[in-house]
Amino acid sequence: xxxxxxxxxxxxxxxxxxxxxxxxxxxxxxxxxxxxxxxxxxxxxxxxxxxxxxxxxxxxxxxxxxxxxxxxxxxxxxxxxxxxxxxxxxxxxxxxxxxxxxxxxxxxxxxxxxxxxxxxxxxxxxxxxxxxxxxxxxxxxxxxxxxxxxxxxxxxxxxxxxxxxxxxxxxxxxxxxxxxxxxxxxxxxxxxxxxxxxxxxxxxxxxxxxxxxxxxxxxxxxxxxxxxxxxxxxxxxxxxxxxxxxxxxxxxxxxxxxxxxxxxxxxxxxxxxxxxxxxxxxxxxxxxxxxxxxxxxxxxxxxxxxxxxxxxxxxxxxxxxxxxxxxxxxxxxxxxxxxxxxxxxxxxxxxxxxxxxxxxxxxxxxxxxxxxxxxxxxxxxxxxxxxxxxxxxxxxxxxxxxxxxxxxxxxxxxxxxxxxxxxxxxxxxxxxxxxxxxxxxxxxxxxxxxxxxxxxxxxxxxxxxxxx
Amino acid sequence: xxxxxxxxxxxxxxxxxxxxxxxxxxxxxxxxxxxxxxxxxxxxxxxxxxxxxxxxxxxxxxxxxxxxxxxxxxxxxxxxxxxxxxxxxxxxxxxxxxxxxxxxxxxxxxxxxxxxxxxxxxxxxxxxxxxxxxxxxxxxxxxxxxxxxxxxxxxxxxxxxxxxxxxxxxxxxxxxxxxxxxxxxxxxxxxxxxxxxxxxx
Numbered sequence: 001x002x003x004x005x006x007x008x009x010x011x012x013x014x015x016x017x018x019x020x021x022x023x024x025x026x027x028x029x030x031x032x033x034x035x036x037x038x039x040x041x042x043x044x045x046x047x048x049x050x051x052x053x054x055x056x057x058x059x060x061x062x063x064x065x066x067x068x069x070x071x072x073x074x075x076x077x078x079x080x081x082x083x084x085x086x087x088x089x090x091x092x093x094x095x096x097x098x099x100x101x102x103x104x105x106x107x108x109x110x111x112x113x114x115x116x117x118x119x120x121x122x123x124x125x126x127x128x129x130x131x132x133x134x135x136x137x138x139x140x141x142x143x144x145x146x147x148x149x150x151x152x153x154x155x156x157x158x159x160x161x162x163x164x165x166x167x168x169x170x171x172x173x174x175x176x177x178x179x180x181x182x183x184x185x186x187x188x189x190x191x192x193x194x195x196x197x198x199x200x201x202x203x204x205x206x207x208x209x210x211x212x213x214x215x216x217x218x219x220x221x222x223x224x225x226x227x228x229x230x231x232x233x234x235x236x237x238x239x240x241x242x243x244x245x246x247x248x249x250x251x252x253x254x255x256x257x258x259x260x261x262x263x264x265x266x267x268x269x270x271x272x273x274x275x276x277x278x279x280x281x282x283x284x285x286x287x288x289x290x291x292x293x294x295x296x297x298x299x300x301x302x303x304x305x306x307x308x309x310x311x312x313x314x315x316x317x318x319x320x321x322x323x324x325x326x327x328x329x330x331x332x333x334x335x336x337x338x339x340x341x342x343x344x345x346x347x348x349x350x351x352x353x354x355x356x357x358x359x360x361x362x363x364x365x366x367x368x369x370x371x372x373x374x375x376x377x378x379x380x381x382x383x384x385x386x387x388x389x390x391x392x393x394x395x396x397x398x399x400x401x402x403x404x405x406x407x408x409x410x411x412x413x414x415x416x417x418x419x420x421x422x423x424x425x426x427x428x429x430x431x432x433x434x435x436x437x438x439x440x441x442x443x444x445x446x447x448x449x450x451x452x453x454x455x456x457x458x459x460x461x462x463x464x465x466x467x468x
Numbered sequence: 469x470x471x472x473x474x475x476x477x478x479x480x481x482x483x484x485x486x487x488x489x490x491x492x493x494x495x496x497x498x499x500x501x502x503x504x505x506x507x508x509x510x511x512x513x514x515x516x517x518x519x520x521x522x523x524x525x526x527x528x529x530x531x532x533x534x535x536x537x538x539x540x541x542x543x544x545x546x547x548x549x550x551x552x553x554x555x556x557x558x559x560x561x562x563x564x565x566x567x568x569x570x571x572x573x574x575x576x577x578x579x580x581x582x583x584x585x586x587x588x589x590x591x592x593x594x595x596x597x598x599x600x601x602x603x604x605x606x607x608x609x610x611x612x613x614x615x616x617x618x619x620x621x622x623x624x625x626x627x628x629x630x631x632x633x634x635x636x637x638x639x640x641x642x643x644x645x646x647x648x649x650x651x652x653x654x655x656x657x658x659x660x661x662x663x664x665x666x667x668x669x
Contacts, residue, residue, distance in 0.1 A: 013660075016653045017646060021626045025646055027653055029664055036498045037551065043503075050639065053650075065499055079499035086501065122661065130550040130574055144574050146552030148581035148638070156642040158650060162577075162625065194486060195544045195570060228547065230573050251663035259663050294486050315485045315542060315591070322484070412495045421518065431548060433490040435513055 003269025005166050006235050007201040010141035010266070014124045016158055026161045029123040031153045032109045033060040033096070035087040036414070037128030041151035042090040050155040055095035057157065059118055062087055062101055063108045065414040068377050068404035071102060080415060094154065107380020107406045110134040110348035114218065115382055117247025121236035121263040126153055131348050131430065133224040137217035138244070139236035139266050141201075144225065164231060165275040167200035171208035173283030178463045180358075181212060181219035182350060182428070182447035186288035188280055189227050190298030198228035200275065203268065208282045209234060214243040215354035222349045223430055226295040235267035289335055289460055290432050290445040292323035297432070298445070299335060301462045307331040326434055327442050328422070335460050338444065342425040343374035343455035344437070345401075345448050347411035350428035351379025353386050355448040359428075360392040362452040362467055368400035369458030375402040375417065377409040401455065413438045426454035469583045471635030475565055475606040477537035481598035482511075482527055487541065488548035489575060493557045495549070506553060507560025528561070538606065540598050541568035543591070546575025555582050565606050567613070569594055580628055583635060587613070587622045608633055 004012070017025040038060070045051075052058065065080035075081035084101060091098035099105045105112060110131055113119040121139035126132065128150045135142035149159055171184055189196070202224050204217075212220070217234050224232025234240075241260060244250045251259045286300035297320075299306075308324065308331065311317035324331060329338065345351075345359050356378065368374045376396050378384035384406055387393055393403045410417040411429035419425055419441025428451045429436075432443035444460060453463040497509045515526050527533055539558070545568040546554060555578040558566070565585040579586040585608060589597075597604060597615055605614030608629060613620040630636075642650075658665045 013657075016649050019627045023625055023627050025642065025649070027650070027657070039501050040503055040552070048639070077499070079501075083499060083501060120663075123664065128550060128552075130548065132550075144550040146550055146555070146574065146578035146581060148552060148578065152638045152642065155639050156646070156650065157654075158642055158646065160627070160638060160642075194547060198544070198570060198573060225548075228544070228573070251666070255663045255666070259661070262661060296486075315483070319485050412498075414495050414498060431488070431490070433488045433548060435494055436490050439494070439496075439513055439518060 003272035030125040032127035035083040058096040060091040061099040066407040111379035117250035134222040136221040136233035143230040164201040168274040168277040170206040170279040181216035185223035186298035201231035215352040344410040346377030347429040359448040359452040363399040374455040469635040472632040479538040480533040480536035481540040485542040489554040492554040506557040510557040510561040543569040547572035550574040
């Protein structure tokens, strides 16, 4: 028998029943819940008189629609307040652990799951949010689900799932300064298209991955969904273990040693084969930014807005024309000439302490352009406090950035943090879709260092030149 | 869930590529908690301008497509966010079958959970269907699309097909048939990964 991949090992160890047609009933070890995707799940569970099968495997936290400004007053938006309250009531009624908005553990599901050690190697983890792929950075099989599936997980601890094909993404070489995980993710999607990994579970491997911090690995796995893959994973290694040890929900003492022994069996076997392999040499890679309304509209900051007629087919040419029109850009203009109104640093993609440190490195001793309103939204209250302990809040405030409470904020624009029609934003989030940051808003995706640099320059700019 | 067997309907063509779930159901409406009336938000920002007026020329409000239960779409339809509201808006609008070049995976899974048949066909076929004047006839049992006298076969996983044909609900199905297997699985897993069963798991 040939060796197995990390994905296949996790799949095999969680099959409750194999249906024989590529689908199986898969056991779900851990479930994260947020307020916008679970209310209907509980409506259905109540109607059918269901209870939670294993209450201790769930963790609920509000993040999507929560305000990031004042947290001392009640939530001003009645609809958001009702959803946050509904999550609390649903969690209480079903015996599920719940973290309140004013709790020091609050934050974006995909930031606090790892932070709490709720996310562990070797587990299956589901959440009603597509960026659940983030948790794959720990060698977990983690994927986003809809509200119906959230209910199914609560009631049965299982889901019917289709086994994915495997895609090995090899990242080789050493990156230059100011270039990292966000640039790798955008470069991969820019070169191969948003659908390149549809139907596949990605495993990121190679020397550039080995060298990455956990924060960077989470950024990379996070954007697997933008490549079409529900699952993006990295085999657990010493970096993973060092990061997890001592976290509140991580095993302790003898159990930790036991877990380590098990986790060390998870990496893909040497003779394992993948359905597909692609490679990216990160040596010499320039910082990436998007110009259009799909994450695949990513180019090096040194580039120019493309001409629709250069698209490979008619459908793509039409899509690009529509994107140019929506973005208010002309084909052929230099990306560095794109002038911005707003900057957003945060989200489950880039809201971790390492991300804020990188942005602060750029912001230190500089001023946000007078034409730009820039906000920094930590991914969790824990990240916020850590940043404040390091003095990063002072650096941002002195430079003219706003310093906010944690939440999804301007990545999904369900709270007051949103763009007005026609406003243009340098954003560290994951999606530049039409209307994503507010109706008519225009999003350019990039890394935290690049977004900070754009906020200061007032236009898209190569952070390598600004910071050198 | 309503079983899906046969469906005869005109099709609503919307062949843009990479239509994400933010376009199908804008995020700001995710704050609404009532599932009943979501059809009115289906492709909202392509149908209603910021002042509340109708946007001319959009296919969703074109009288020629009124009552369509089949939608034709491009590549990567429903990519992006996992919001099931996108599918509830689709069914609320009256659509029960989408034929596209490809689908976002979570969207396709959500379709299945809501009795919506998602069919993958090559672009050339979707484009051909889009210009037909006669209704399409979907036969899930036979796995065919009847189009102007032609019968076009489509693929679907046997377990998906059965779920749709019978209108099965996943929770009912799992609780009725798999309870013993789940208990056995948990007992075995507790031996191998006991840390997943701790008091503060």
